[in-house]
Amino acid sequence: MIEIQELTKVYGQTTVVDRVSLTIGAGELCAIVGTSGSGKTTLMRMVNRLVEPTSGKVLIDGQDTREVPAYELRRRIGYAIQGHGLFPHRTVGQNIGTVPHLLGWDKARIANRVDELLSLFQLDPAQFRDRMPNELSGGQQQRVGVARALAAEPNILLMDEPFGALDPVIRAKAQDDLLAIQRRFNTTVVLVTHDMEEAIHLGSRIAVMDGGELLQYATPEEIIANPATDFVAELIGGDRPFRLLSLAKVSSLVEPGEAAGQPIAATASLREAYAECLWSGREALPVMDNGTLVGRINRADLARCAVRPS
Amino acid sequence: MSIGLVIRLLVLALLVAFLVSPESFAFLFEPLTKNNQPIIYNQGSLLDLTLNHLLIVAVATALATTVAVGLAILVTRPFGAEFLPLSRSLANVGQTFPPVAVLALAVPMLGFGTAPTLVALFLYGLLPIFENTLTGLTGLPPTVTEAARGMGMTGRQRLVRVELPLALPIILAGVRLSTVISLATATIGSTVAARTLGEVIIAGLLSSNTAFVLQGGLIVGALAVLIYDGLSAIERALTRRTGQGARANA
Numbered sequence: 001m002i003e004i005q006e007l008t009k010v011y012g013q014t015t016v017v018d019r020v021s022l023t024i025g026a027g028e029l030c031a032i033v034g035t036s037g038s039g040k041t042t043l044m045r046m047v048n049r050l051v052e053p054t055s056g057k058v059l060i061d062g063q064d065t066r067e068v069p070a071y072e073l074r075r076r077i078g079y080a081i082q083g084h085g086l087f088p089h090r091t092v093g094q095n096i097g098t099v100p101h102l103l104g105w106d107k108a109r110i111a112n113r114v115d116e117l118l119s120l121f122q123l124d125p126a127q128f129r130d131r132m133p134n135e136l137s138g139g140q141q142q143r144v145g146v147a148r149a150l151a152a153e154p155n156i157l158l159m160d161e162p163f164g165a166l167d168p169v170i171r172a173k174a175q176d177d178l179l180a181i182q183r184r185f186n187t188t189v190v191l192v193t194h195d196m197e198e199a200i201h202l203g204s205r206i207a208v209m210d211g212g213e214l215l216q217y218a219t220p221e222e223i224i225a226n227p228a229t230d231f232v233a234e235l236i237g238g239d240r241p242f243r244l245l246s247l248a249k250v251s252s253l254v255e256p257g258e259a260a261g262q263p264i265a266a267t268a269s270l271r272e273a274y275a276e277c278l279w280s281g282r283e284a285l286p287v288m289d290n291g292t293l294v295g296r297i298n299r300a301d302l303a304r305c306a307v308r309p310s
Numbered sequence: 311m312s313i314g315l316v317i318r319l320l321v322l323a324l325l326v327a328f329l330v331s332p333e334s335f336a337f338l339f340e341p342l343t344k345n346n347q348p349i350i351y352n353q354g355s356l357l358d359l360t361l362n363h364l365l366i367v368a369v370a371t372a373l374a375t376t377v378a379v380g381l382a383i384l385v386t387r388p389f390g391a392e393f394l395p396l397s398r399s400l401a402n403v404g405q406t407f408p409p410v411a412v413l414a415l416a417v418p419m420l421g422f423g424t425a426p427t428l429v430a431l432f433l434y435g436l437l438p439i440f441e442n443t444l445t446g447l448t449g450l451p452p453t454v455t456e457a458a459r460g461m462g463m464t465g466r467q468r469l470v471r472v473e474l475p476l477a478l479p480i481i482l483a484g485v486r487l488s489t490v491i492s493l494a495t496a497t498i499g500s501t502v503a504a505r506t507l508g509e510v511i512i513a514g515l516l517s518s519n520t521a522f523v524l525q526g527g528l529i530v531g532a533l534a535v536l537i538y539d540g541l542s543a544i545e546r547a548l549t550r551r552t553g554q555g556a557r558a559n560a
Contacts, residue, residue: 050459074462085457089475089552098461148461158460 001026002047002156002188007056009042009212016042018212019056024205026155027186029179031203033196033235039212044158044192048077060156075099078157078187082164084145086133092118092144093129099152117147121177139170146178150187157182159191163198175202196235200224200243208232220247225309241306245271248305250287250297259284259296266294274302318539325532329357332525339521347519351510351526360529363506366499367492370428374435375485382443383469397440405437409495413502427499427506434495435488442484446477479549486541493534497526 002024009017017039024030034040045051047058049070058065065073086095094101096117097110105113115125121143133141142162149157162178163171179202182189193199199206200220208215208223208231216228224244227233236243250273251266261282264273266289276285277299284296328335332350339349350356378401384390385397409430416426450473458472474481500508507526514522 048460050456071462071464074460076462079457079460081453081456081460083453085451085453085460087454087457087472087476088451098463102462102467145457 001059001061002190003059003062004043004047005057005059007043007046007058008054009039009046009051010054015212017046017053020209020212020214021056022207022214022217024188024190026188027182028204029182029189029191029202030205030207031199032190032192032207032209033194033199034209035194037211038209040192040194040207040209041160043209044160044190047156047190048074048079048158050074075102075152076154076156078149078152078154080146080149080157080159080162082161084133084141084165086141086145086148088133091130091132092123092136095133095144096148096151098148103152113151117151120181121147139166139174142166142170142174143177146174146181150181150185153185155188157187157189159189161193162191164193178202196237197243200246208235221309240308242271242274244309245269245274245302245306251289253297253301253305254287254295255298255301257284257296258293259286261285263288263293264297265289270302270305273297274299274306277302318536321532322536325529325536329360329529332356339524342521342524343519347517347521349521351513351522353513354505354509356510356525356529359505359507359509360533363493363496363530364533366424366427366504366506367431367489367496370431370492370496371435371485371489373428373432374488375439377432378436378439378484379443379481382440382447386444386447387465387469398444401437401440405434407433409434409498410501413498417502422503424499424504426502427496427504430499431492431495435492438487438491439481439484442487443477443481446480447473449480450476476552479545479552482541482545482548486538486545489541490534490538493530493537497530 004020004022004024007017007020008015020039020043022030032040032044042051046053047060047065049065060077086092087098090098093111093114096114100110100113114129118125118128123140123143128136128140128144133144136144142165146159146162149159159178163174166174175198178189181187191199191202200223203220205217206220206223207217208228210231216223216232218226218228221244223232224236224240224247227236246269248270249266250264250268250270253270253273254266259282261280262276263286264276266287273285277283282299284298286296287294336349343349381397381401385394412430412433413426416429420426420429454472454476455468458468463471496504496506497508497511499506500512507530510526510529511523514520514524514526
């Protein structure tokens with residue numbers, strides 16, 4: 001659990017982060033959203049003390065982060081950044097093993113962990129372990145960057161626009177990988193992004209920052225239904241019903257029955273199902289789960305889910 | 311094997327052959343002499359002079375590298391940042407002094423011989439290495455230094471494991487520049503009685519013996535080209551190994 005209390009950062013005359021308080025529960029994925037200059041990155045960097053707060057404090061599992069040396073604190077917190085920041089003179093394996101090495105793990109344990117993580121990110125260890133970062137594609141570099149952040153099994157992972165440099169197809173894949181890993185290890189993730197779509201897709205809670213202030217901190221449903229200010233509403237944009245639909249899966253709305261045409265996967269989002277209904281001009285779609293038909297999903301029900309919650 | 315490498319090996323072979331047995335090349339230099347002047351330098355062994363020349367350059371460059379890299383590391387640390395402008399101007403002063411002036415000033419203090427030459431070469435070698443080390447240490451990709459900090463490396467670990475290895479090709483480029491400048495400048499050391507290849511050139515000038523001048527000049531030139539090329543090759547290999555080909559070409 002991360003408790004941020006009255007955290008403030010002032011550079012000269014400018015207040016970059018202004019008395020922000022928020023609590024991120026264990027195993028949550030908190031997406032901090034804002035435009036550039038909103039203070040979102042500074043807020044995140046104060047968690048592992050890459051930026052020292054002017055006032056206020058951060059507690060991790062109840063312990064004040066100032067009680068330990070900054071470098072020790074950082075070794076306990078995973079850190080992944082935009083453009084991955086891999087060490088160009090170290091192999092993929094050495095890059096991933098950075099923090100375990102700093103922590104003094106023995107060689108065999110580091111090697112095991114590196115192979116485990118490479119496999120987890122669908123990179124064949126034998127093939128990738130000894131490659132140099134510049135021999136990898138952008139998507140592979142990004143995966144190695146996240147693998148490096150997770151190497152010492154941190155409870156907390158900080159990510160600064162980790163998917164910013166990826167093309168849309170690879171980004172979607174990387175986002176789904178992150179969600180899978182976050183659920184598997186129950187890691188607490190703080191993710192900074194300027195993309196509200198990404199925040200809604202990934203975040204279990206969203207913190208909206210503007211001008212150094214925290215405007216709203218709530219679940220995606222709540223943010224979409226009741227944006228605290230006009231600015232938050234503007235960030236969400238005009239297609240709020242579709243954002244709302246993107247939050248739930250087809251499986252939540254399956255009803256018994258049959259329908260004609262191409263089936264849709266139970267794991268697809270309601271937004272995808274609705275789009276398919278509109279596109280193919282059907283009133284209902286058959287739903288397929290692991291290769292078997294489990295029922296159908298109804299266009300009218302989908303439309304009802306897109307209505308502003310009260 | 312590329313043509314360039316063949317030519318370099320050939321130059322090296324010729325140089326070594328000439329130093330070991332200069333008399334065998336007498337026929338080449340004969341047309342340059344008049345009035346039965348000696349054809350090959352005869353006031354000492356060319357091989358000894360060359361080795362001594364190289365030794366002086368090596369010592370001066372090693373000292374300059376140690377001091378310049380050390381200074382550059384100090385002024386790029388948080389506690390040394392305020393000395394950055396001062397150290398830059400000091401190194402610049404070293405460069406604006408003509409080497410002859412340094413020699414002239416050093417002789418009254420250190421006497422004639424190798425010592426004033428070493429001082430001049432040392433001061434002359436500082437700036438290229440210092441500037442390049444600064445460039446190397448301050449021009450690292452920000453995401454990489456940021457990642458090193460975020461991973462929990464201490465200042466010392468960042469320096470030794472990330473900053474210096476990545477800056478090494480650029481530092482080496484400074485050492486290469488400094489070495490070549492020193493190779494040429496060391497010849498002037500002979501005016502204050504340092505035993506370098508300048509002796510051969512000066513002896514030739516005094517007796518109007520073009521053959522001597524050419525022998526001294528050719529040896530220094532060949533050494534400079536070979537050492538420059540050798541260090542360039544090491545640099546390229548290091549750049550490739552540190553996976554920053556794009557950065558070095560930029």
